[in-house]
Amino acid sequence: MMSKKDLSEQDIRTKYITPAIEKAGWDKMTQLGEDVALTDGKIFIRGKMFARGKLKRADYVLYYKPNIPVAIVEAKDNKHTVRQGIQQALGYRELLKDVPCVYSSNGDGFFEHDFTASNGKVEREIGLDEFPSPEELWKRYKKLKGIEEETETTVAEQDYFFDSSGKKPRYYQQIAINRIVESIGKGENRILLVLATGTGKTYVAFQTIYRLWKSGMKKRILFLADRNALINQTVTGDFKHFGEAMTVIRKKKINKSYEIYLSLYQGLTGYNEDKDAFREFSRDFFDLVVIDECHRGSASEDSAWREILEYFDSATHIGLTATPKETSQVSNIDYFGDPIYTYSLKQGIDDGFLAPYQVLRIGINVDLEGWRPEDGKTDKDGNLVDDREYNIRDYDRNLVIEERTETVAKKLTEYLRKNDRFAKAIIFCVDIDHAERMAEALRNHNQDLVTKNAKYVMQITGDNEEGKRELHPFQNEESRYPVLVTTSKMLTTGVDAPTCKLIVLDANIGSMTEFKQIIGRGTRLSPEFGKYFFTIIDFRNNASKFSDPAFDGPPIQDERFGEYDEIDVPEPDNTDQTDEETEEPNPEDFQDTDKDTGNETGGGEIGDPPPRKVYVNDVEVRVLNERVQYYGHDGKLTTQSLEDFTKQNVLKQFKSINDFLQKWQTSDKKKAIIEELEEQGVLLFELQKEVEKKTGKELDPFDLICHIAFEMPPLTRKERAENVKKRNYFAKYGDNARKVLENLLDKYADEGVENIESLQVLKLEPLNDFGTPREIFKYFGDKQAFLNAIKDLENEIYSIA
Template sequence: MSNFSFLKDKKQYRIFANACFEAEKGLVVSPAVSAIQSRRALELAVKWVYSYDGALEVPYQDNLSSLIHDREFLGIIDEELLPMMKYVVKLGNQAVHTNAPITRDEAVLSLHHLFQFIAWIDYCYSDEFTAGEFDESLLPVGEEKKVRPKELQDLYEQLSAKDRKLEEIIKENQHLRKKVTEKREQNTKENNFQVDQLNEFETRLKYIDLDLKLAGWEFNKDIIREYPVVGMPNKEGKGFADYVLFGDNGKPLAVVEAKRTAKDPKIGRQQAKLYADCIEKMSGIRPVIFYTNGFETYIWHDPYPPRKVSGFYNKEELSLLIERRQMKRPLTNIQINDDISNRYYQKEAILSVCDALSRNQRKALLVMATGSGKTRTAISIVDVLTRHNWVKNVLFLADRTALINQAYRNFNNLLPSIPLCNLLDNKDNPEESRIVFSTYPTMMNAIDEAKRKNGKKLFTVGHFDLIIIDESHRSIYKKYRSIFDYFDGILLGLTATPKDEIDKNTYEVFEMENGVPTYAYELDQAVKDGFLVDYRTIETKTKFLEEGIHYDDLSEEDKEKYEELFDEEDFREDIDSSALNEWLFNDNTIDMVLKDLMEKGIHVEGGDKLGKTIIFAKNHRHAERM
């Protein structure tokens, strides 16, 4: 018998059914194996929903985390299922990417949450809803042995090795998607799906326990639950803090207040402050404050107001936050290294960022013309902030390998005393580096996969004190914005062309008024100052783009290709020029434009290299910067 036995006779679910059975059986081997297999089963089940439900489209990325957080997906599932799915994902990630032990209770909770989502699928998409209630007595019993990390990593890779592209599967099922959507709408019309809730208190603590373990904390070593405090404003003058986190010296570093999952965690703010006041009087150290309901977590430490974070800081990061109370020097009387940046506007930009940080702002945006020295300005900012003990670890992000390599060389030349790491180069060690350079996709992978020598997660929430986003008009709005949601560092954006569109707004990312960055030095001023020269344009046209395509004007060879391209139903003798960019693409167009560029473009370094050039394509969707 299995909790998932109801799937056996429903062939439409065979894609994920076996994975559910295997997740249960995995308990016989170890809780960690079961956790990995539960995550895998959830991934297959979520992809099944995307494959067959016509109301859903694949988001920018098709990894599991992106799929379950997609707005359209959240619009069709029961709201109580999201935290359950997040738990399954996190526990599976812990099993694969950390050495932290996983208990049977945690693996069982993951199976329970997996079951809830599978039952929801049965409720929505089956002709008859037959999923019962989750029965823990049906689960097999095995040893809670610890499997070697390499074995768990191998298991994870084997499970996903044969995955097909989700978009391919969707295309195959296109004829079924509308019908499946109608089935869900019909099944959910009269009644709501009832999620089987477990004991709220125990479940909430497991959620918080998992987040703490993912940050590298160890129970029975540096965490105390129900920590007794004295000095509370009640009759007994006593209280019990839900969690207190301790440093290696035995001194408290943080207090965690846990509220009910159904409650807004912000209602725990005052209670957490009272515990922090008591702990400060008892120990002489003001702990950093966290308050959470297991789903949302907030951090509160001076001089900043409380803010939402994606998880907990680790021990080293919390220790550094407390040490900075004495170490940080005011950002006044700043000495800027002229060898790094000596132009007046670069210094103004540096001072503007320092002024914003001094006013407890955690985001800054520099709008500076291409060629005006944005990278040098950023290097000077890092130099100033490290000398004043405001930052230790820095992340430099850009969307292209060339930009990363160029920035790495510049930082290495101008700040030679700070160890650097280019994540695109496997030779570098990020754990021993102070400044890490990465493209967005590489960092997305590294968040889960990069480990310390002791096997713990390297890139935890508070690892980076400063995140520099180069050319921040690209890739930051949807596809990779989760990186900024994950890390809790100060954000510094560098761009020459900010956007202020509704769905692509650079200023909104940095919490600023449209058109009002921290500092701006644009092309017109740079030309007036003599630091840059104005650009000149060369316009290139092609016959197809200007006149369209006319069948009768084509050569016999091109007519043959034209007829192969269009069947009788789609055939048309004339295609207007305005339609070309919409649905027809000419393979030779790019080759012709590039040939023209190489012949007429400005060459530098003795004529061997093309100078900086911007190409504006007629179709704005294809405009690219070279």
Template sequence: MVPKATEADTRAKLIDPALHKCGWTEEHIKREVSAGAIEIIRGQARRRAQGRVDYLLRIKLNPDTQPVAVALIEAKAEHLPPNHGLEQGKLYANSKRLNVPFVFSSNGHLFVEYDRITGLTSQPKPMNQFPNPVELQARYEQGMGFKLTEPSALPLLTRYSGGEGNRRYYQDAAIRAVFEAIAQGKKRAMLSLATGAGKTFIAVQLLKRIADAGQLRKALFICDRDELRSQGTIAFQKVFGSNAMAVSNGKPEKNARVLIATYQTLDIDTEDGGANFLTNHYPENYFSHIIIDECHRSAWGKWSQVFTHNPDAIQIGLTATPRQIEVTEKNKEALQDAKITADNHKHFGEPVYEYDMSQGIEDGYLAACEIERRDVLLDGKKEREYGVTKEDLKRRKLLADAYTGEVLSPEEARKTYRAASLESKLILPERVSSMCSDFFSHLLATGGPEQKTIIFCASDDHADKVAAEMGNLYAIWCSTNGKKGVQDYAFKCTASNSGGDYLADFRGSMQRYMIATTVDLLSTGVDITPLRNVVFFRYVQSPILFYQMVGRGTRIDTPTGKLMFRLYDYTDATRLFGEEFLTKFTKKSEKPRGGGEGNDDGINGPPPPPPERTIIAQGFEVKITDAGKYILTMVDGKAMPVTVEEYKERLSQKLIQEAPTVEDFRSRWVNPNERRTLLSHLPDAGHSALLVRMLEEMDDFDLYDVLAELGYGVAPKTRIERVESFVYKHEGWLKGLPERAANTIKALANQFAKAGTDGLESQQIFRTPEVMKAGGLESLKLVGKPGDLLRQTKERMFVA
């Protein structure tokens, strides 16, 4: 029985040749890959295989321009109907994924198209009728309402700074969505991307490509806190150098082209802020482009003055909050969120691109979340909806006024305390003790007490009490188990005690500062990648604030092997997740009231640490965990561990410096001396390319394809696929040769399938049995110089 052809066979033997005949070269095609979904099984996280899109078709106007994605093709095995992959392709193509208007599905013989602009689906058509690049460009331009040759579209065609090796598929989709809006004549655009998805990277690339297009005069990047300003300044200066500067009181930094400022510095952080710093230092329409980071953080009235003062500027809002937040509760915070969302949408319009937390988890770029809902002492639902009455308080052992510390009897307490007032107006020591004890027991059951954790508390005083209680529990545990405890195990991190001073240690040290108790200080903008737990001891009524708090845990941390975090909910805060969003999470069952007694989650003792192995590859020490790979390499003269993604970014940037376009790269690659020089100028003297090939499991690919994908976004071909494409791309040339000479050329090409570029440059190539059997040197002498024919074979091997 003959086995059925696979999707790979369909791509290589049917679709690739058909696309080439229609004018789609390798430089028009990109393979988009995601990190691979994270799944949680019995409390342990692991990665699945990488996600992959078969073909992303891109329009390229000339060798120096950035290709613009316009379509995708889902390939299916030839025995399946041609529309078999259409629904999957439509899912990928929408404005929450790849953001392209045309979707194709093909079995290699026929194709079906879905046009997102018109909403029409075609009948099956033969592959020889597949639209060529010129046709799709015309349809794209007509649907979008602009031509790619117009000045307003120039940022779309401006290439990425440092190549395409350092961007993710959704970041490219978001950047294109903004540039498309600008090309359509719009001056406002909003992007909604989850915390940890790289909004700052997007902001930097937006402004850099606008600047390279010659359309940036002065830009302003506004953020909410000093920590965010520092992070943003570092990111912008990596690309803009001294042309990007942080604005502070007394230093408007007007010589720089990109200014990074906080709301507070500009005097637009409060409702009655006079915007004095803004108006005194920067005349009207001083800025050509303005990006507001975390635009959901402030109500419209707080920062509108920066827009009204620069009415002609391109205005871009970045938010981590989902577009649709269903406000079912009529409390002050929820209603304020609704107003902020409405104001943002009124000003910016609907987001031009969205990438939410659930999608980030599904793609494997954000840590998976396991929810542990707890209900300690009081009836959570009743408590949240109706508050706590004197009758409820009579069974409490001790009550105290949160402001005075005075012990109260139930009779002396207020008639009713709303849920949001607990721990801020009424201290229940029994409740604090039970919550902390319950949570500490979960730490012990999930790896031990020394896990980076944020506990969100109701007030500064509440944060003090929780920190003290957690510290006591830890000290008792250390004493009981004969352990030497870490220093500063639990600490309060709030504005009142200059909590920001602790952030560096909390973020970086694994020997100190494990449990941070806070109110608002850590709710946004602080990257703590090793964070394992987010805990709610505080009632939260603002959906916007809730999403920000949860976002603290979503970053993956490769050095510690972190792929997941746990969300412990003691106040029913997770009700604020949208229904659609909830389905993406792993939720553990509800637990009985009372807390801290036993553990019924099916885990007997601490789980094993994430598996980690160290290998030596190309002379480098490489540590590998499920969270990713990182490499010990030299950075600024010091041996530093960097992730493979960071390492690839450095390699891509250097490659683009040496060979700005793929044409330059191809020209240098086919010349042995030029290729050796090029590789020697790459990081780690060319070993970097070999290392990336090994770590990315691309042993079947020539180094040419590894580097072409990394620097220029060209879809890579295996050595065998490249030989197969050589035959159909140069069919006319081969047919023009005598049969024996053509067979010899094909035999020479097959040496590439075995050994890559080096195989074609072997001094013994004409003596290999396969080449000699096909006709050998003598068959080529009848046509021309064998050396010239071999050189042409090598050059044609890499023709797009």
């Protein structure tokens, strides 16, 4: 009879753990989640290659209701102690945050860690028949979250909206929605939520509004945005499920019979107290106002748009943003309070929900060295050019060097020709004039494709109606055109472009808030269309902001900083940090923020007359240097070569060659070690190609690792196979068994160790000539004896190491 110690982890779950949980009253269909994927697995990139890391999957997540997780259970086989899975379960709890209890089990009982324990007994062992009921863990959840009895019904009973697509909130969205609903249940009226671009702020808003609306906690809701594109995306996207209960306020037409209202700020105010449309509603008409991209127009106390929020002061206000703004003049925290939850770009990339990036930094001579006109140099109008040194602050703002624009367009085209000419790209320019000239230059350098379709290159700026009509096709995953889009401010924020694979920076981005928003245009994944990562091509040293400690940090409220993340990072004198904040539109001067705003014409403060632009040509412009940086394992940009990166990560896992050899020799399957390294971003296939170019040898993963990490002389697979044959290793086997092993050794020499570890290889030629897998096992005695022979063969292959 098989011992409990001999059972697999899955058997332990099936025979002991699941029955014990069900016996405690947990419904298998609605409350007991098994093998719950919490993340998608981080994506690692090197050049054109990428690999997915291992996703985080909890053995069990228990839900009091479909929207409220209350426990995590990690299972182990019976060779482990009952407590050995608790650390892993606590790691999953770091993601899920608000779960009151976590457990581990080996089938003998449960080991409990209770975050609500008040008697000092946080951890304890309990029997299989002592697992807590749903009601007990719900009590602990309420205790952990401080939920009073009078609000628990509303908080718990209204589930999410589920449609036929089966889409449901990810773990961080679940946390965000639950925290908002629970906070409102406690009477809080100002709430700030920070979610990185591409992580589903609008979906979170929809599910939050749905639960509050359906439960009756909030009856009339206003969703505010400051760009038509944001409203249009919302109406046709997640909010479409509100159906006839929803309306969009357009051109100040007010119908008070709806329950869900969407509006531009500009649709409610004309900056004239007598004409402000929002005053047609009573001050208490709305009991919930959701402010999208709340870091922009409504953030400032003296903003005309803030008047709308102050008018509906009795309503609950929820601010949504990826980049909360904190300056001495503008503060999201002052208005909303500290964020109720933050899910950052780094977290999104680490979890595999957002696309990582690589950065190509290109240095141009006039940018790095500056440019001074020679004596008597005139502009295109024949006027003398002021004799001073010009630098990157000046270009395309008050001085246009035509050859510089041509060089950028040519370099970008060269990159596209080497990679993918139909990779959708946004090229961020200094202003509308610059975007127009850049579009012209790109058309000239891509004339072959422009001839086939004129929309290959489009200018999408606030003044260009034809270009604005192409915004939706550019965003549409199934629309091939437009491909290259030049813009200034219009596409910096809030515009979903899932297939955008290339962000080109040829503008001086002084604001960290704007920088984050621009990077966010590329972070959305689109696996079905082949987008797993994106590339940033930086012509103006904006990438130095990645090294700013505040790039992906929490909101900082500090009077010392003019902009929440403008920490003083030393930069070369010739790089640009614009003097003024160019990201923020001023609602007093602009009613339509679908138009590019800020420093559109290259001027100083908004409203100032623009400086005269000087246009020059016949200037020598050339690329001086290029370097590629990757999003590293620690979230920082790294310029490491693939070999250095591999060596560093292997040495993290194995301190010495002996550590590696021991792990390799004792591992049941070598493939597991290879996969483990790939999960750390070590792309062995890509590395193999690089090493083959240098050495002329096609190396096994084992020899790749030994050669790169431990500087061992490499042997090819064929050389290793020949060494095994020379040692007459097969003599101890019978004739048929020996022939099978010789063929497997040839398979190893041709295709690698992973192939001989799979039993599927026995069904392929020439192994299938020896019979079925079962018949082949008999040559060795039985299946286990065959597997032992494979293990011995692998040890023999690598024995000379």
